[in-house]
Amino acid sequence: MTTPKVALYVTCLADLMRPSVAQASLELLRAAGCDVTVPAEQSCCGQPSYNNGDYAGAVRIAKQLIQRFESFDYVVLPSGSCAGMLIKHYPRLLEGEWRDRAEQFAKRVYELTTFLFSICDYEPAVQGSATAVAYHDSCAGLRELNIKEQPRELLTRANIPVAELSQGSVCCGFGGTFCAKMPAISGDMADRKIEDVEKTGGSTLVAGDLGCLLALEGRARRKGSSLRFRHVAEVLLDENPGFSLGAPDDTPRGNNR
CATH class of the missing domain: 3.40.50.11810 (Rossmann fold)
Incomplete structure (x- = not known):
């Protein structure tokens, strides 16, 4: 069986506010048997622009993101909100050839738990x-x-x-x-x-x-x-699921590249 090549889309909030979420997502995907890459040139998914009427700005972001991620077998995000933007709203936002690319791209985008459960059958x-x-x-x-x-x-x-x-x-x-x-x-x-x-x-x-x-x-x-x-x-x-954990530990546990 071919090892799936997965791009981890970190999301803005995980990158800036809780890196431990991105690190945990990376390690879970690897444990599920995936070949994981974290593309260096990541940006916002465009949802703030889209929700506030800046459609031109959202279009630019969507095209850039599709170009950077569409070569992977799967794109996985630890966020239902950002995943929904890529899956549901990119095809509505874009037109012509870009809409076709967005529709094909959306078929390979998954929220983390859906991917682990439905695609990887992860234990x-x-x-x-x-x-x-x-x-x-x-x-x-x-x-x-x-x-x-x-x-x-x-x-x-x-x-x-x-x-x-x-x-x-x-x-x-x-x-x-x-x-x-x-x-x-x-x-x-x-x-x-x-x-x-x-x-x-x-x-x-x-x-x-x-x-x-x-x-x-x-x-x-x-x-x-x-x-x-x-x-x-x-x-x-977590290796200690008793939940007497206090603040999250944002120290990376491995190389994420």
């Missing part, structure tokens, strides 16, 4: 304890890409139980620039999500989108909450 090496984690489904991943069972199944395979939220399909309030444009509404939505997590009795919220996690963690810290917030890639790779 996590980590084996968890009886401590349950709460899981947050991001809006883009859930509604655009139908990401729901994939991360839960991977956590189950790692013997990590998942506590379901009573309002699991409700937005956390981040919404990209929504949280900046509507801070009062966004804050109230985040408070409700945090309260929902606390009602599960768990100490850790896990999600597949770093934007949601960072926004919720910031709100929780301001409110004095002791909840922990971790990306699913970090949890699936």
Whole structure:
């Protein structure tokens, strides 16, 4: 069987705010048997420009990204939001030959947990304890890409139980620039999500989108909450899944090139 050649698209937030998510994604893909490359010339996926009406800017970014990544068998992202941009919105944004290229490109783009579960049938090496984690489904991943069972199944395979939220399909309030444009509404939505997590009795919220996690963690810290917030890639790779982990360790564990 040919080893799949995978390009890891790191995403802006992982690169700038939580490099441990990119490192964990890299190591998970390698453990799943992939030949992984992290292309050096990566940029934003164009979602902020696209969502705020700068379509010309988004088109330029989309063309550059397709050119840099389309030679790989697969492109994998630890973000349902960015993956949704590449898969769903690039073909709508581009025209002519570029639309055709975007449509072909989209067929090879996967969110991380979907790729590990559906393409690699990955069995996590980590084996968890009886401590349950709460899981947050991001809006883009859930509604655009139908990401729901994939991360839960991977956590189950790692013997990590998942506590379901009573309002699991409700937005956390981040919404990209929504949280900046509507801070009062966004804050109230985040408070409700945090309260929902606390009602599960768990100490850790896990999600597949770093934007949601960072926004919720910031709100929780301001409110004095002791909840922990971790990306699913970090949890699936962790050698000590007891979750008494404190702040994430962003120290790279290997060469990512």
